Amino acid sequence: xxxxxxxxxxLINAWAFYDxxxxxxxxxxxxxxxPIYYSSMASxxxxxxxxxxxxxxxxxxxxxxxxxxxxxxxxxxxISPILSGIADYTGDKLKFxxxxxxxxxxxxxxxxxxxxxxxxxxxxxxxVFASIGFWxxxxxxxxxxxxVAYPEQQDVVSAKGxxxxxxxxxxxxxxxxVLVQKPQWxxxxxxxxxxxxxxxLVGVWWFGFAQITYKRLPNNKHNQKSGKDYIWNxxxxxxxxxxxxxxxxxxxxxxxxxxxxxxxVQTIILMAGIFGSEExxxxxxxxxxxxxxxxxxxxxxxxxxxxxxxxxxxxSTLKITLCIWGLVCLIAFILDKDQPNVDxxxxxxxxxxxxxxxxxxxxxxxxxxxxxxxxxxxxxxxxFYDVTEKIAIVLGMIVFGLLIAITGSMQYSVLALAGFFFxxxxxxxxxxxxxxxx
Numbered sequence: 001x002x003x004x005x006x007x008x009x010x011l012i013n014a015w016a017f018y019d020x021x022x023x024x025x026x027x028x029x030x031x032x033x034x035p036i037y038y039s040s041m042a043s044x045x046x047x048x049x050x051x052x053x054x055x056x057x058x059x060x061x062x063x064x065x066x067x068x069x070x071x072x073x074x075x076x077x078x079i080s081p082i083l084s085g086i087a088d089y090t091g092d093k094l095k096f097x098x099x100x101x102x103x104x105x106x107x108x109x110x111x112x113x114x115x116x117x118x119x120x121x122x123x124x125x126x127x128v129f130a131s132i133g134f135w136x137x138x139x140x141x142x143x144x145x146x147x148v149a150y151p152e153q154q155d156v157v158s159a160k161g162x163x164x165x166x167x168x169x170x171x172x173x174x175x176x177x178v179l180v181q182k183p184q185w186x187x188x189x190x191x192x193x194x195x196x197x198x199x200x201l202v203g204v205w206w207f208g209f210a211q212i213t214y215k216r217l218p219n220n221k222h223n224q225k226s227g228k229d230y231i232w233n234x235x236x237x238x239x240x241x242x243x244x245x246x247x248x249x250x251x252x253x254x255x256x257x258x259x260x261x262x263x264x265v266q267t268i269i270l271m272a273g274i275f276g277s278e279e280x281x282x283x284x285x286x287x288x289x290x291x292x293x294x295x296x297x298x299x300x301x302x303x304x305x306x307x308x309x310x311x312x313x314x315x316s317t318l319k320i321t322l323c324i325w326g327l328v329c330l331i332a333f334i335l336d337k338d339q340p341n342v343d344x345x346x347x348x349x350x351x352x353x354x355x356x357x358x359x360x361x362x363x364x365x366x367x368x369x370x371x372x373x374x375x376x377x378x379x380x381x382x383x384f385y386d387v388t389e390k391i392a393i394v395l396g397m398i399v400f401g402l403l404i405a406i407t408g409s410m411q412y413s414v415l416a417l418a419g420f421f422f423x424x425x426x427x428x429x430x431x432x433x434x435x436x437x438x
Contacts, residue, residue, distance in 0.1 A: 004216060007150050014216030015148040016161040018141050021209035022101070023165030024172045024202045025134045029108055031273065032291055033176055036284060037195040038065060038114075038123060045117035054120060062274075068124050070394060072131035077390040080139045084383035087140065093379050094219040097140040101210050104133020109203030112196045139386045143379040144217060145369045155314065158366035159306035162358050166299045170292060172205055177288065250371055250432050255388050257318075257427035258364055262389045263420040264325055265360060267396030268353070271410070276346055279410045281337045290347055294354035302358030306366075314367040315428055321356045321363070322425045328353050329418035333411050396420075 004011035028034070042052050042061035051058040087093045107130035114123035149157040176198040179186060183194040276282045276290065309317040331349050335342060368385050375381065396417070403413040 003218065006148060007153060011148050011216055012153070012157050012160065014213050015141075015144055016157065016164045018097075018137075018210055018213040019161035019163075019165035020168035021206050021213065022104075022134060022137065022141075023169040024205050025104065025108060025130065027169040027291070027295065028173055028176055028198060028202050029111070029130065031269075032173055032288055033180065033195055033198050034111065035065070035273070037192075041114065041116065041123075041192075042120075052117070052120070054124070064124070065127070066397065068127050069131060070397065072128045073135070073390045073393055075128070075132055076135045076139075077387045080136060080386050081380065081383040083136075084139060084143070084379040087143075087379040092219065093140045093143055094214065094217055096379075097137050097217075098210075098214060100133050100137035100140070101207060102133070104130050104137060105203040105207035105210075107133055107203075108206065109200050111199040114196070115192055135386065135390070139383050140379055142365055142369075142385070143382040145365065146372060146378050147218065151370045154366040154369050155306045155309045155363065158369070159302040159358070159362040162302045162362045163299050166295050166302070166358060168205075168209070170295045172201065173292065173295075176201070248373065249430075251368075253427055253430045254368060254371055255384065257424045257431065258368070258385070259388045259392050260420045260424035260427065261318075261322065261325075261360065261364065262392035263396040263399070264329070264417040264424070265357075266389065266393045267400050267417055268325075268328070268414075269357075270393070270397070271400060271413075272350075272353070275332065275410050275414065279337065280335060280342055280346060282343055282346060286343050286346070290350040293347060293350045294357060297351050297354030298358035300358075301355040302362045305356075305359030305363060309363060309366075313433070314363060314370070315431055315433070318360070318363055318367065319425060319428055321360045322421045322428075324352060324356045325360070326418045326421045328356075329414050329421070332414040335411075 004014075039061065043050070046052050046061065047058075049058075050060065052061050052064070053059075054064060083096055087096045107126040110126045111123060111130070113119055114126070145154060145158060176195075179188075179198060180194045183189070183191070186194070188194050188197075273287050273291070276287050277284075305317055305321065308320075328349055331345070331352070335345055335349075339345065365385075368382075372378070372381050399416060400410075400413045403416055404410055407413075
């Protein structure tokens with residue numbers, strides 16, 4: 001196949017299409033269908049105290065699931081910088097992208113075999129591997145952004161990826177919900193079969209559409225040779241990039257801002273459904289409907305804020321999104337289940353959240369890409385971006401859970417997240433303007 005030049009429409013579209021392929025995992029598996037299925041399965045074999053047995057110990061099902069995800073994040077945070085250093089030294093980002101995608105998609109498909117207490121180990125093991133596959137592949141996927149688009153294109157290109165992802169994941173989620181809610185339309189009588197089919201569909205969708213990306217992305221663009229000591233040289237590559245980060249204040253301040261921002265954003269994404277269910281007492285249908293609203297609005301948010309960044313600059317645009325995130329926290333804090341029409345307020349909060357979700361995710365990715373120096377070590381640089389996000393997630397979950405334990409309410413936990421957005425806002429003031437970031 002003819003080699004596509006950087007900035008070409010076909011190359012950009014092929015890169016963005018991996019978002020279409022993989023975004024069904026965070027929406028269908030991490031957010032909407034699997035957590036509900038896992039909860040219903042766990043309740044079917046829990047004891048009278050609501051605990052389940054795993055590895056000879058009693059667990060709260062939600063706590064066990066949260067620990068499982070946290071474990072996967074720690075693994076990714078540990079291995080991604082090392083593997084990224086190797087990928088940059090050998091010039092083989094595409095191989096790593098393919099392998100993580102394969103691991104993730106097979107693991108998601110294997111969730112089909114989780115049917116009860118005897119197969120709980122499958123659910124937890126596959127949850128770990130699916131998470132590693134998804135987040136591991138994202139490191140190498142993001143690292144291609146500087147290679148497929150010129151700096152002046154990267155805001156729009158990054159937004160295009162997220163837009164593709166939101167559209168594709170919404171389409172599969174709608175079909176999955178019809179399958180789960182109306183299984184009789186498809187001749188399905190086993191109540192567990194419909195959701196398990198959706199897990200298999202997610203894996204096939206992810207792996208299948210990823211092939212479009214693989215055909216177009218360049219591999220070993222700089223014609224590097226691996227040699228025998230590629231593992232050791234990968235470590236040296238990692239060490240070199242780490243030193244470079246320390247000497248570049250603009251990258252340090254941006255990663256600090258991204259860290260505080262991610263504590264707030266990722267914790268809200270992970271806990272929004274639980275907040276709506278437990279704190280506001282909303283039924284499952286309302287929660288899933290809100291998730292759909294968020295995804296659809298995020299399409300427009302990613303597009304509009306990418307255009308706004310061309311007018312007022314990335315830094316100013318990110319500051320606006322941080323103010324809106326803070327507003328979301330304040331709205332959540334004052335909401336109460338006894339308020340009339342609390343579900344409508346939750347929908348409104350979802351609309352606001354969706355509007356900045358796509359904008360924040362796409363702009364942080366493109367801004368970091370544009371701040372990078374002239375380098376061949378894109379995967380290694382983006383591995384630090386990824387590790388920053390993973391550590392932020394762990395901190396966010398700890399803070400959120402600790403405040404719930406102290407106050408007995410999620411509202412103060414949500415309010416505390418506004419403080420992290422404020423700290424991110426302050427860090428952005430320290431960020432100096434560059435040729436492409438202003």
